[in-house]
Amino acid sequence: SAVISQKPSRDICQRGTSLTIQCQVDSQVTMMFWYRQQPGQSLTLIATANQGSEATYESGFVIDKFPISRPNLTFSTLTVSNMSPEDSSIYLCSFGTEPYEQYFGPGTRLTVT
Amino acid sequence: DQQVKQNSPSLSVQEGRISILNCDYTNSMFDYFLWYKKYPAEGPTFLISISSIKDKNEDGRFTVFLNKSAKHLSLHIVPSQPGDSAVYFCATRNQGGKLIFGQGTELSVKP
Numbered sequence: 008s009a010v011i012s013q014k015p016s017r018d019i020c021q022r023g024t025s026l027t028i029q030c031q032v033d034s035q036v037t038m039m040f041w042y043r044q045q046p047g048q049s050l051t052l053i054a055t056a057n058q059g060s061e062a063t064y065e066s067g068f069v070i071d072k073f074p075i076s077r078p079n080l081t082f083s084t085l086t087v088s089n090m091s092p093e094d095s096s097i098y099l100c101s102f103g104t105e106p107y108e109q110y111f112g113p114g115t116r117l118t119v120t
Numbered sequence: 121d122q123q124v125k126q127n128s129p130s131l132s133v134q135e136g137r138i139s140i141l142n143c144d145y146t147n148s149m150f151d152y153f154l155w156y157k158k159y160p161a162e163g164p165t166f167l168i169s170i171s172s173i174k175d176k177n178e179d180g181r182f183t184v185f186l187n188k189s190a191k192h193l194s195l196h197i198v199p200s201q202p203g204d205s206a207v208y209f210c211a212t213r214n215q216g217g218k219l220i221f222g223q224g225t226e227l228s229v230k231p
Contacts, residue, residue: 110165114161
């Protein structure tokens with residue numbers, strides 16, 4: 008099965024700054040997703056990263072805050088913009104296979120001070 | 121509005137005994153359910169799934185039971201091993217094909 012990696016694994020950032028998280032899959036995949044897991048909460052889908060077009064965002068998430076790129080079938084980035092302490096979370100990318108069994112990266116643990 | 125609920129945030133079980141993790145959902149239209157396991161500092165890994173046309177699916181030590189009338193599913197681990205200690209998430213897919221996760225249950229298996 009494909010291997011999925013994320014960079015950075017963790018970061019501590021100051022309020023008002025932005026962080027870009029990279030997600031790399033070692034084979035071409037059609038569907039890639041970005042999730043957030045806030046402390047003590049479930050995984051929440053932020054958006055579906057579409058290759059060659061704009062990402063599809065879930066309710067409560069907007070492109071200005073979480074811009075996403077998907078330049079090819081193996082790579083995607085998520086930027087957390089103008090960060091506040093409420094953005095402190097684990098951010099995970101995943102790719103999907105049928106029937107909807109998704110494979111997750113190791114996550115990026117973000118702390119905003 | 122939590123569509124998938126795991127009401128027990130934690131569970132402690134003795135090694136060799138059965139672990140039972142529970143999950144409730146609200147929408148009878150959900151037709152596919154999954155369990156994921158997550159170790160610290162790792163992403164969730166797919167464990168087992170079940171379609172709504174079945175009421176049981178078994179894979180080695182892991183069995184998932186689905187009770188559609190009660191909108192309830194459970195994961196049984198028999199026998200439990202210390203390496204099973206992790207956070208377990210149940211999930212389902214909505215009509216758009218997106219996964220919806222529960223809050224997770226932290227299982228601790230004590231030697």
